[in-house]
Amino acid sequence: xxxxxxxxxxxxxQEGRISILNCDYTxxxxxxxxxxxxxxxxxxxxLISISSIKDKNEDGRFTVFLNKSxxxxxxxxxxxxxxxxxxxxxxxxxxxxxxxxxLRVKS
Amino acid sequence: GAGVSQSPSxxxxxxxxxxELRCDPISGHTALYWYRQSLGQGLEFLIYFQGNxxxxxxxxxxxxxxAERTGGSVSTLTIQRTQQEDSAxxxxxxxxxxxxxxxxxxELFFGEGSRLTVx
Numbered sequence: 001x002x003x004x005x006x007x008x009x010x011x012x013x014q015e016g017r018i019s020i021l022n023c024d025y026t027x028x029x030x031x032x033x034x035x036x037x038x039x040x041x042x043x044x045x046x047l048i049s050i051s052s053i054k055d056k057n058e059d060g061r062f063t064v065f066l067n068k069s070x071x072x073x074x075x076x077x078x079x080x081x082x083x084x085x086x087x088x089x090x091x092x093x094x095x096x097x098x099x100x101x102x103l104r105v106k107s
Numbered sequence: 108g109a110g111v112s113q114s115p116s117x118x119x120x121x122x123x124x125x126x127e128l129r130c131d132p133i134s135g136h137t138a139l140y141w142y143r144q145s146l147g148q149g150l151e152f153l154i155y156f157q158g159n160x161x162x163x164x165x166x167x168x169x170x171x172x173x174a175e176r177t178g179g180s181v182s183t184l185t186i187q188r189t190q191q192e193d194s195a196x197x198x199x200x201x202x203x204x205x206x207x208x209x210x211x212x213x214e215l216f217f218g219e220g221s222r223l224t225v226x
Contacts, residue, residue, distance in 0.1 A: 006149075008153060011180065012177060034214070036217075038214075041219070043111070043198055043200070043218050043219050043220055044150070044198070044200075044215075044217045045211070045217070046214040049214070051110055053161070088112030089149065089150060091150075094140065094155075094202070094215055095140075095149035095152045095155060095163065095166075097142070097149050097151075098149055099148065099149035100150075101150045
C-alpha cells in the first residue's frame with residue numbers, strides 16, 4: 001500500500017521554464033512533508049519541507065505547495081536549470097517516500 | 108568526516124551468506140534511519156532509531172533483517188541468509204531529531220549508500 005505516490009516517473013522541461021513535480025498521499029495524519037533530490041551514485045539531499053499547518057513554503061527557486069483537502073503537494077522549480085536534472089523524491093514524516101520523479105532540464 | 112558515512116560502499120556476496128552494513132551518523136544526531144532502494148524503485152523505509160531504541164521497525168521486510176545502534180551513534184544493519192531479492196542500495200540517514208518542532212526543518216542527511224549484490 002503506497003501511502004505516498006509520485007505518479008509521473010519522469011518530466012522533461014526546457015531551461016528557464018517552470019518544473020512542477022507532483023505528489024499525492026493517502027494518510028491524513030502525516031504532519032509534514034519533505035522533498036529530496038538525488039543524483040546518480042549519491043545519497044539524496046534535502047531540498048525543502050512543509051508542515052501540514054502551512055500551505056506554502058518558499059526557498060529561493062523552490063516552492064512547495066500543500067493542498068490538504070486534496071492530499072496533494074507539489075514542488076515548483078523556477079527558473080529550471082540543467083543542474084536541477086535529478087530524481088526528486090517526495091516524503092512524508094521522513095518515513096514514507098514516493099517512488100521518485102526523474103527531472104530532465106534541457107538547455 | 109562531517110557527513111554520514113556508510114561502509115562498505117559495495118558488497119558482493121553469495122546467496123545464503125550473512126552481511127553486515129555499517130552507518131556512522133553525523134555527530135550529535137539522535138535520529139538514524141535505514142532505507143533501501145532496489146533497482147528502478149523508490150526509497151523503502153526499513154527502520155528508524157531515536158537514540159538506541161527503534162520506535163519503528165515496521166519496514167523490515169523479514170526476520171532475516173535486524174539492526175542495532177549502540178552508544179547513540181553507529182548503527183549496523185544485518186541481513187542473514189541473504190537472498191537475491193535483497194540486492195539493493197542500502198541508505199542510511201541521520202537527523203538532529205524527529206519532527207519539525209523547535210525550528211527543525213526535518214532535514215535528513217543521507218550517506219552515499221552501500222550497494223549490495225547477492226549472487
